[in-house]
Amino acid sequence: MKPDSIDNIYLTMINYWSWWWEVDNERDELARTILTLLVLVLVLLLFKWTTSFTRNATNAPPGPYGLPVVGYLPFLGHNLHERFTEMAHKYGPIFSLRLGSKLHVVVNSIDLAKVVARELDQTFANRSPPITARTISYGAIDVAWSNNNAHWRNMRKLLVSQVLSNANLDACQGLRTNEVRKAISNVYAKMGTPVDINEIAFDTELKVATSMLWGCSDSDDYFHDFREVEFKIVELLGAPNISDFIPMLSWFDLQGRKREMQKQKDHLDRIFDSIIEERIERNSRKMEGEVDEDLILKKDFLQIMLELKDAPTSFDIIQIKALLSMILSATTDTASTMVEWVMAEILYNPNVKKKIQDELTEVIGMDVVQESHLPKLKYLDAVVKETFRLHPPLPLLIHRCPDESCMVGGYTIPNGSIVYINVWAIHHDPKNWPDPLEFRPDRFLNSNWDYKGNNFKFLPFGVGRRICPGVPLGEKMLMYILASLLHSFEWILPAHEEFDLSDKFGIVTKKRKPLVAIPFQR
Ligand code: HEM
Secondary structure: OOHHHHHHHHHHHHHEEEEEHHHHHHHHHHHHHHHHHHHHHHHHHHHHHHHHHHHHHHOOOOOOEEOOOOOOOOHHHOOOHHHHHHHHHOOOEEEEEEOOOOOEEEOHHHHHHHHHHHHOOOOEOOOOOOOHHHHHHHOOOOOOOOOOOHHHHHHHHHHHHHHHHHHHHOOOHHHHHHHHHHHHHHHHOOOOOOOOOOHHHHHHHHHHHHHHOOOOOOOOOOOOHHHHHHHHHHHHHHHHOOOHHHHHHHHOOOOOOHHHHHHHHHHHHHHHHHHHHHHHHHHHHHHHHOOOHHHOOOOHHHHHHHHHHHOOOOOOOOHHHHHHHHHHHHHHHHHHHHHHHHHHHHOHHHHHHHHHHHHHHHEEEEEEEHHHHHHHHHHHHHHHHHHHHHHOOOOOOOEEOOOOOOOOOOOEOOOOOOOOOOHHHHHHHOOOOOOOOOHHHHHHOOOOOOOOOOOOOOOOOOOOOHHHOOOOHHHHHHHHHHHHHHHHHHEOOEEEEOOOOEEEEOOOEEEOOOEEEEEEOO
């Protein structure tokens, strides 16, 4: 091999190797050294084993060769969704790559996504959670990380019928109105100064979610560092962990990811314990005859779960905590990320902003925004959908795992491999969307687009039996917060603010640079 090409390979590896170290902490330096030494030793010891693995996977989808032991890991780079999309251009609509000891398969076209999530939906309905996900979800017993089994079906049914049913969402309308109005008053107090858009949206979503889950009140002090904890959880869920790729190293937790996630989990656990204990005590006082008007009038999710505890389909306290934790993450981070993306697109596209303001004036006038106005805001709805197309917050959805070997696109997908549906590639494919990089909300006007995963061109909430069950709440909150922020204020970017729509891959893919804007009286 020529010295030049060796240099190039070396530089590429150094460049991409940094993907490993996205979450900087003190242990990374040590982990990097130990890992490098271990890899060298293991390269030699396991070379034979690796080559036999490659030979066996003869009918696997095409894809790049990697190094022994680590496979293609060192070459992946930072933004996995973009990297996978580039690789699809080279290897085709389905390709595979070995990362550590596991085969990963990426599906990039509508036709093959239909095979995975429609024809073989049942086979592909397991999850294979990474170690950080197992840690935060009390051993993968929540709705998002549990495998496709009776327990998962039970929990999902409960979530959909009790928390997210139309009846319950209607009953909680007052809560949403309260919290959105409080958020608008907070912004009033900051008029003329720069405001972090994600922070406003996150806090509002958090208050709505906690009120629905256990009826929080403003005096609860756990809100204080909640955003930081949630951000850390989401960051760790998306950060590559060598223990997942080379399970024999998991005992060492070389990057400290598991320990870091355990810290976040312990923090949440203490909050949940105190809330649940307090509720159990209140319930026992009620059983002794004391009247608790609050609990009689409304049943929040915690109350429903506790009352189910003795029923045949009961949940124990650990399962209840796993569900609370999962719902909080699902509700706060995705929706606040989307509010930020939509506001960024609007502020960077003055024509779009003008059209939205005209629509708000026409539909709402001098009134305060109410949920009943939302279905009439057709243009804002199209803007939100176009933003979902360009910036799907989960660009690879949550990966799936087949419970038996099966065929997709003429290739064998072995039982236990990790399968991604690359929604990013589908949303950016010119075959599906002409001029895919342009922000053109009109694409979504005058046609019946929804978030139910029926049209495989547009899958921001996922598809098949693992589709997001939170669509009705997520959509409502997103539209409500956006309409209120845009109707109440004129938003201006700070002077010298650069036009920046770059993203940072994670399980929720966020705007790389937080959006800050200045509200003025409208
Ligand atoms: C803008 C808001 C939201 C977006 C964009 C979003 C998006 C998603 C996506 C893409 C998935 C993965 C689906 C798949 O793998 O096919 C998912 C899963 C999930 N989401 Fe959401 N979500 C949002 C809000 C919510 C809310 C409010 C809840 C309320 C509880 C929720 C609960 C869940 C759950 C439980 C799952 C796992 C479902 C399963 O594995 O069975 N999400 N979400």
